[in-house]
Amino acid sequence: xxxxxxxxxxxxxxxxxxxxxxxxxxxxxxxxxxxxxxxxxxxxxxxxxxxxxxxxxxxxxxxxxxxxxxxxxxxxxxxxxxxxxxxxxxxxxxxxxxxxxxxxxxxxxxxxxxxxxxxxxxxxxxxxxxxxxxxxxxxxxxxxxxxxxxxxxxxxxxxxxxxxxxxxxxxxxxxxxxxxxxxxxxxxxxxxxxxxxxxxxxxxxxxxxxxxxxxxxxxxxxxxxxxxxxxxxxxxxxxxxxxxxxxxxxxxxxxxxxxxxxxxxxxxxxxxxxxxxxxxxxxxxxxxxxxxxxxxxxxxxxxxxxxxxxxxxxxxxxxxxxxxxxxxxxxxxxxxxxxxxxxxxxxxxxxx
Amino acid sequence: xxxxxxxxxxxxxxxxxxxxxxxxxxxxxxxxxxxxxxxxxxxxxxxxxxxxxxxxxxxxxxxxxxxxxxxxxxxxxxxxxxxxxxxxxxxxxxxxxxxxxxxxxxxxxxxxxxxxxxxxxxxxxxxxxxxxxxxxxxxxxxxxxxxxxxxxxxxxxxxxxxxxxxxxxxxxxxxxxxxxxxxxxxxxxxxxxxxxxxxxxxxxxxxxxxxxxxxxxxxxxxxxxxxxxxxxxxxxxxxxxxxxxxxxxxxxxxxxxxxxxxxxxxxxxxxxxxxxxxxxxxxxxxxxxxxxxxxxxxxxxxxxxxxxxxxxxxxxxxxxxxxxxxxxxxxxxxxxxxxxxxxxxxxxxxxx
DNA sequence: AGTCATTGTTGAAACGTTTCAACAATGACA
DNA sequence: TGTCATTGTTGAAACGTTTCAACAATGACT
Numbered sequence: 001x002x003x004x005x006x007x008x009x010x011x012x013x014x015x016x017x018x019x020x021x022x023x024x025x026x027x028x029x030x031x032x033x034x035x036x037x038x039x040x041x042x043x044x045x046x047x048x049x050x051x052x053x054x055x056x057x058x059x060x061x062x063x064x065x066x067x068x069x070x071x072x073x074x075x076x077x078x079x080x081x082x083x084x085x086x087x088x089x090x091x092x093x094x095x096x097x098x099x100x101x102x103x104x105x106x107x108x109x110x111x112x113x114x115x116x117x118x119x120x121x122x123x124x125x126x127x128x129x130x131x132x133x134x135x136x137x138x139x140x141x142x143x144x145x146x147x148x149x150x151x152x153x154x155x156x157x158x159x160x161x162x163x164x165x166x167x168x169x170x171x172x173x174x175x176x177x178x179x180x181x182x183x184x185x186x187x188x189x190x191x192x193x194x195x196x197x198x199x200x201x202x203x204x205x206x207x208x209x210x211x212x213x214x215x216x217x218x219x220x221x222x223x224x225x226x227x228x229x230x231x232x233x234x235x236x237x238x239x240x241x242x243x244x245x246x247x248x249x250x251x252x253x254x255x256x257x258x259x260x261x262x263x264x265x266x267x268x269x270x271x272x273x274x275x276x277x278x279x280x281x282x283x284x285x286x287x288x289x290x291x292x293x294x295x296x297x298x299x300x301x302x303x304x305x306x307x308x309x310x311x312x313x314x315x316x317x318x319x320x321x322x323x324x325x326x327x328x329x330x331x332x333x334x335x336x337x338x339x340x341x342x343x344x345x346x347x348x349x350x351x352x
Numbered sequence: 353x354x355x356x357x358x359x360x361x362x363x364x365x366x367x368x369x370x371x372x373x374x375x376x377x378x379x380x381x382x383x384x385x386x387x388x389x390x391x392x393x394x395x396x397x398x399x400x401x402x403x404x405x406x407x408x409x410x411x412x413x414x415x416x417x418x419x420x421x422x423x424x425x426x427x428x429x430x431x432x433x434x435x436x437x438x439x440x441x442x443x444x445x446x447x448x449x450x451x452x453x454x455x456x457x458x459x460x461x462x463x464x465x466x467x468x469x470x471x472x473x474x475x476x477x478x479x480x481x482x483x484x485x486x487x488x489x490x491x492x493x494x495x496x497x498x499x500x501x502x503x504x505x506x507x508x509x510x511x512x513x514x515x516x517x518x519x520x521x522x523x524x525x526x527x528x529x530x531x532x533x534x535x536x537x538x539x540x541x542x543x544x545x546x547x548x549x550x551x552x553x554x555x556x557x558x559x560x561x562x563x564x565x566x567x568x569x570x571x572x573x574x575x576x577x578x579x580x581x582x583x584x585x586x587x588x589x590x591x592x593x594x595x596x597x598x599x600x601x602x603x604x605x606x607x608x609x610x611x612x613x614x615x616x617x618x619x620x621x622x623x624x625x626x627x628x629x630x631x632x633x634x635x636x637x638x639x640x641x642x643x644x645x646x647x648x649x650x651x652x653x654x655x656x657x658x659x660x661x662x663x664x665x666x667x668x669x670x671x672x673x674x675x676x677x678x679x680x681x682x683x684x685x686x687x688x689x690x691x692x693x694x695x696x697x698x699x700x701x702x703x704x
Numbered sequence: 705a706g707t708c709a710t711t712g713t714t715g716a717a718a719c720g721t722t723t724c725a726a727c728a729a730t731g732a733c734a
Numbered sequence: 735t736g737t738c739a740t741t742g743t744t745g746a747a748a749c750g751t752t753t754c755a756a757c758a759a760t761g762a763c764t
Contacts, residue, residue: 006720017744022722032742054470055411056720059749064407074439080432084453087426091452096467098450100443101436115448118406288640358750369714374752384712408750411719
């Protein structure tokens with residue numbers, strides 16, 4: 001492997017100092033440098049196919065133009081789509097992304113943060129998981145710029161970009177109420193994460209007029225639940241005196257697995273059970289009756305996260321907290337007698 | 353922000369040279385260093401919460417312990433799952449992954465490679481797209497270690513980890529033949545990529561006994577095809593003298609969109625049309641009749657890719673070419689009269 | 705007492721860049 | 735002719751690490 005050319009190689013060939021080469025190639029001292037020298041240097045640089053060593057540059061500048069991205073689980077479509085958007089936006093700002101997936105485990109999260117800090121990332125974009133508040137606070141104590149995405153801590157003064165989860169649940173539940181449902185069940189995750197609490201709060205709040213004890217219609221599954229756990233959840237909600245006529249799923253994974261179960265049991269949707277699920281996935285279109293979904297503005301979330309991080313890296317020490325508005329994509333699973341298995345979307349909610 | 357401690361900070365506090373600190377912390381010169389000095393240095397390092405600056409280390413060693421991952425499209429489940437596996441394996445080897453998605457565009461691919469090389473990655477794992485052979489050859493001329501995944505160039509002497517695509521198609525098509533189908537259609541992508549050519553070849557080869565002109569049952573859609581394109585494809589295969597009774601889809605995206613179309617037209621599967629699709633996605637389980645799928649050994653592919661890359665980085669200049677065997681997960685879409693909508697899998701094929 | 709190997713430690717260079725401060729050369733001015 | 739500002743260029747230090755080569759101190763051996 002012919003070694004990559006350095007400033008010195010160019011300087012030697014041109015018979016000038018590395019300083020001069022650096023100035024020329026960075027467009028500094030424009031008014032000082034003799035044009036013909038500049039031209040010659042540029043010519044040689046081009047001929048040698050020179051490109052600066054970012055490692056050396058980073059060391060000198062204490063700046064790596066790299067951001068670390070920690071997602072909860074890269075194989076979840078939400079995360080991978082977010083990763084794509086963030087990579088795209090970061091690239092536009094001249095930044096490279098290094099990433100890792102913490103798989104909802106605080107220790108893995110901790111490890112990723114350490115690796116990223118050792119690599120001196122300029123900032124972090126983080127989808128935190130349960131139990132990582134201490135690590136986040138550590139970042140803060142170290143003055144490392146970061147932005148939380150999707151999930152955040154209400155009592156923590158930090159930048160974040162998330163959904164208005166309360167409003168999302170409220171809207172979804174109200175939609176079911178509007179279509180005549182009174183006994184509505186919710187399957188959610190058993191987690192302390194605030195965004196999930198908010199989803200629960202929105203559900204309860206919407207239901208409070210018609211249901212005096214909405215808590216009894218909520219089933220919480222642990223992260224990493226099994227098919228049997230899901231079956232149990234359905235039993236709780238359906239095999240009782242007043243079975244629910246509609247079901248609200250608070251994550252795409254829950255929606256996915258609930259629909260698998262519904263499918264295996266040949267439960268008719270929406271005749272026997274109406275369904276609203278969280279998060280957009282085009283795959284849900286494949287279900288016999290397309291599923292009404294609460295849609296997060298992913299592009300907006302990703303772009304804003306990068307924008308805010310860039311400002312923070314640039315020295316802005318204030319923080320920005322955004323709760324974006326969801327959209328409701330109404331499909332056959334929540335309305336009519338299954339007579340509308342169309343793919344056209346009726347969008348409810350406001351765009352930002 | 354209190355600056356991160358350096359070797360020098362520790363050395364000063366301990367009243368020794370940075371050399372000594374470096375030796376202690378890296379466990380070099382074990383037999384030389386006075387134990388109590390070593391202990392004191394370690395104690396101070398711990399107290400200051402020291403961790404070495406990887407940037408400086410990289411500069412000195414001309415080694416970054418970073419690998420670049422270029423995927424065709426990170427939002428495709430195949431890519432994101434692969435990214436997860438690769439990140440995981442790389443981490444185990446002490447490497448960090450920087451990534452980018454080339455979105456099937458050669459220019460974006462080129463740009464990513466440049467960025468990664470400027471950052472002096474130690475090696476690359478690449479899912480190439482159409483038209484990037486020159487860039488790959490450039491890597492080779494520069495002696496940059498790399499491994500191609502999923503897709504590769506038959507005439508290029510380079511390491512790769514891919515499927516035995518011929519065998520995969522052959523197996524999938526034969527499966528349909530075994531279940532009595534004689535008129536089988538295939539929808540594929542219009543691309544020069546060798547792995548797709550192989551899928552076509554396997555299809556034709558399997559069909560050659562019963563169909564003298566299998567080419568007429570192949571429809572090629574361009575990358576980024578529309579819903580209308582898909583509809584047209586179906587028209588070609590179904591609206592003719594001898595419509596096909598079975599359909600073979602050569603990518604997960606094609607499978608996805610074909611099923612959407614099938615669903616919208618209420619075509620009965622498998623009664624009116626049997627279906628076999630490429631690539632595993634749990635989402636396909638949601639379809640009224642679960643879909644028979646050709647499964648790639650993703651974990652194996654990712655692990656092998658990292659392993660081979662590590663060897664290559666370690667100086668092994670030979671190359672390894674792997675064509676792994678697929679599995680066929682037989683589901684309701686290709687057998688019986690739709691009487692087997694179960695979720696149990698019947699796996700055909702051999703594990704490696 | 706002088707030579708020598710061993711033990712414990714350190715100075716300095718190197719990786720490739722950026723940038724401050726200094727310098728030589730030029731011409732303008734008094 | 736000496737002073738000074740301007741123009742064009744460069745030496746050297748710095749970022750934080752690793753590592754070679756050298757060194758002082760110790761004790762052992764002749």
